[in-house]
Each structure stands twice: as C-alpha cells, then as structure tokens.
Amino acid sequence: MPETTLPERIASLFNSASEVEEEVALVEGQFPSWLHGSFLRTGPGKFDLGESFTLNHVFDGYAILTKFDLMGDRVKLRKKYLESESYKRAMTAKKPLVLEFGTR
Numbered sequence: 077m078p079e080t081t082l083p084e085r086i087a088s089l090f091n092s093a094s095e096v097e098e099e100v101a102l103v104e105g106q107f108p109s110w111l112h113g114s115f116l117r118t119g120p121g122k123f124d125l126g127e128s129f130t131l132n133h134v135f136d137g138y139a140i141l142t143k144f145d146l147m148g149d150r151v152k153l154r155k156k157y158l159e160s161e162s163y164k165r166a167m168t169a170k171k172p173l174v175l176e177f178g179t180r
Contacts, residue, residue: 090130093121093140096155107146115144122157126170133178138163 080088121140123131131137139158144151157163165173172179 090123090132090134090137092124092137093155095140095157096153098153100151100153106149112146112148115146117142118158121155122163125166125172129171131172131176131179133176136172136176136179138166 118139118141120134120137122138123136125131139160141156141158143154145154162172162174
C-alpha cells in the first residue's frame, strides 16, 4: 500500500461513504467461539450534496450507521444513512438547509 501524506489522509476523512449490504469474507484469523451478536456504530458519512456543494467540517457529515452481524465464522456488514428530516431536505435541495457546525 503506498504511503499517503498527512493532507491526503485528512482529505480522505471527507469522502462520502456508500450504503452497503453484503457478507464479508474473513481475510485472516478467527473469532473467539463466545463472540457473536451485533456491533453498531455511527459516524459522519455523507459530505457531498450533489455536484456543487460539499460539507467542509468533519462534524457536519450526515450520519451513516454501520452494523456488523457476527455469525460464527461469518460477518455481515450493513451501512445505511440515517434518514433524518434534515438529511432528506438536504438531499432534495442539494445543500444543507439547517445551519451546520462548520459549514456555512
């Protein structure tokens, strides 16, 4: 994997994530036999609103929920945007309609 510079790593924080639903193949190792269930996390996921507007602060990205279902030696991954009223309005207008933390 090529080395990335600090500006490139910072810029990568602002890449919009994609919604996903797929089974993930384990690359290496095994889960402990007692480990099963679901792990849910949330974080910023959508920064690009159409082709003409990009949110410019890491706290402003619209939320994406990520769920990992651990089932024996398999993992199912699902990513879905949190479709709040603010999110729906911004997607329709292609710009935020609510004042965001660092984007005006």
